[in-house]
Amino acid sequence: MLGDVFKLFIENKKAALGLCILLFFITVAILAPVIAPYDPKANKIETIEVIETERGRNITVERENSDEFNEKRIYSQTVTTTYEKNTKKFPLNSPPTSEHFFGTAHSGQDLFSQVIWGTRITLMVGLVTGLFTTILALTLALVSGYFGGIVDDIISLFTNVFLVIPSLPLMIVIAAYITVKGVFPIVLILALTSWPWPTRLLRSQVVSLKNRDFIRVSKSLGEKHSYIIFREMLPNMISLVMASFFQSTMGAIMGEATLEFIGLGNVSIVSWGTVLYWAQTNGALLSGAWWWFLPPGICIALIGTSFALMNFAIDEISNPKLRKR
């Protein structure tokens, strides 16, 4: 079942392209320490080399606990080491060169290294939030769709309400109150404001599955709820769950970049959003430093496109009308 879905998925050209882009960025994130030429926060390289080490004379300082058989002496020795420290300052606000592929920032940081390292945080926040949101939405959808009744009414009501309350202002208000600036609060804020869409989508699927014959048969045969939910319903929802995951992840990456851009994230970490934040704060735009804000935005768009393509492919696979004829 899963294998079939995966095969269909890979055979779709859009999905394959989307997956390639995503895998590319995942590779970059994993290999960041290897790929990035410099420390993303440094504006110079310092190398320290030992030139010469000169040892002084040994001096006996004291003799302790000595008796006929044991002797213990403590020596100390002075060592003079000569170091050579080379500092190479990066050019300030420099356009792309062969040493700095994406140029440097206002105060000299290498922007290529920042974008590479930024991939890590951005992707991690996106994927973790996407996963978290999808699990939350799936749980709510299953509970409300499968069991129905008053619980369903309540969950559906709140889903519909939070669906229409604009999420960005809500996100901003919550983020503005959070005093602990870290990655985790951001994940939490993003997940708490983005669950309604996937919940609604998944719930309608649960409801439609619940009324299919094979589920009814299982129910009348007295199968356990857990068996019906996990073995019979979930496998049939894979494509929609995947779509929710892609959409949530994409939304999370956008949301993270937005919060960080307006300064509500943790500005001391290196992610695509914070690169844009610093670019804006230091007036990159009006000093003509296009290299500062162009790459992070393009990366975000590429990731977004990759998820959109995969989503599109899932739509096509599950809705044959959309396929080319």
Place this chain on the structure above:
Amino acid sequence: MKYFARKIGLLLFALFVAVTLNFFIPRMMPGDPASDLIDKMQGVPPEALESIKVAFGINTEDPIINQYGKYLLNILKGDFGISLSRFPTPVSDVLKVAIPWTLGLIGLSTIISFLIGTVIGIGCAWNRNKSAATFTVGFFIFIRSFPYFWLGLLFIYLFAFKMPVLPIGGSYSPYIPKEGLDYFISVIKHAILPASTIIISSMGAWILTMRNNMINVLAEDYITVALAKGLPLKRIKGLYAAKNAMLPSITGFAMSLGFVVGGGLLTEMVFGYPGVGLMLFQAIQAKDYALMQAIFLFISAAVLIANFIADVAIMLLDPRVRDGGK
């Protein structure tokens, strides 16, 4: 009528939830941000401090339920407290100045974008096997993946910095009198870049929704029959397919409105356009929580009401909803 009553009920309940969230968010946050804020404030008039304490429920003997009651009452009276960054102006007065700009910019751009997007979507669905349609859809998927604020930055860079043909920010030129044709032209000129940002980045959503709805409709039997009967293609495209595909598109419009408005707010921030979005940005930076929360309420109310209008439009347009109470 049942449909109408349900939608009104949902609108009121959603407004209530937004208002309630607004009350509880500052009180539920870990780390007591309000006390933190007060500790940091020096040289603030004591009345201002007092109003903040009341707003956050610090050092009051009042049980929370009483505070909540008073808060609700104040909201109903239109009293949102006093802006800290523009002390002692009431928040509602501060907001009043910004609202028209936002309604004009975001409201108009959204409608324009929806109309153009829908037309392009119809075209893309009708010609879906042509490469131009595939290219258009692909192009807008890519454009849609850029953050709004980033497209705004790009536009500023290209059209206000590299080729300075349009103003870089603001909503009108401060050097001319605020009246007459010149003022009008200046307002339009200042709106072009932010409006284009909103239109171009939100259009993709409408194109995709309309395209998918339209393709679904085109697969219906009655379209096949109409084709078989040899009805003029133009008639089938417009009257048979597009008209029916519009309905779910309007629902989609209502659903995505919150997202678009969010993007619009960011656009205002980037362009320094003196609407609610820029005000929200300034409120965040000045830690003017009263103003920030009033803005949240205003935006939520605006989106909820726009949603309600879309729902009513659906009711008027779709006989299935109108008669079936579905």
